[in-house]
Amino acid sequence: xxxRRLPLRGALLAWLAILALAFLNGGLRxxxxxxxxxxxxxxxxxxxxxxxxxxxVALACVPHLGPLDRTRWLGMGLLWLLLxxxxxxxxxxxxxxxxxxELFAAYRFxxxxxxxxxxxxxxxxxxxxxxxxxxxxxxx
Numbered sequence: 001x002x003x004r005r006l007p008l009r010g011a012l013l014a015w016l017a018i019l020a021l022a023f024l025n026g027g028l029r030x031x032x033x034x035x036x037x038x039x040x041x042x043x044x045x046x047x048x049x050x051x052x053x054x055x056x057v058a059l060a061c062v063p064h065l066g067p068l069d070r071t072r073w074l075g076m077g078l079l080w081l082l083l084x085x086x087x088x089x090x091x092x093x094x095x096x097x098x099x100x101x102e103l104f105a106a107y108r109f110x111x112x113x114x115x116x117x118x119x120x121x122x123x124x125x126x127x128x129x130x131x132x133x134x135x136x137x138x139x140x
Contacts, residue, residue, distance in 0.1 A: 018053065
């Protein structure tokens with residue numbers, strides 16, 4: 001059976017869903033979690049919630065994307081990771097006017113910040129979802 005190409009449209013739509021959930025997660029963190037739990041606990045919980053959201057999106061999209069091999073699932077994760085990084089740095093610089101040191105500060109494990117781990121999770125989430133779904137070729 002020939003290897004299917006990565007369904008780019010589906011991967012992009014899934015990433016847009018992740019982006020929307022990330023915005024909601026950030027709002028929840030800033031408006032509810034930080035005032036109630038303090039910054040370190042709020043950052044940890046927010047990071048874990050975002051990983052759960054990313055996995056939920058990946059689990060939802062696996063059946064719609066068909067059987068893909070390990071390389072394609074990792075390719076989707078890499079696409080999601082690259083889109084996230086481009087968005088983070090573009091939005092931070094162009095919209096929020098943040099400096100480079102401010103932007104890079106988010107990539108350190110400090111005060112409960114799990115953002116670097118969330119990025120690694122993003123890379124592997126499609127493959128993990130395919131394996132959890134037991135999608136035959138998609139799980140290899």
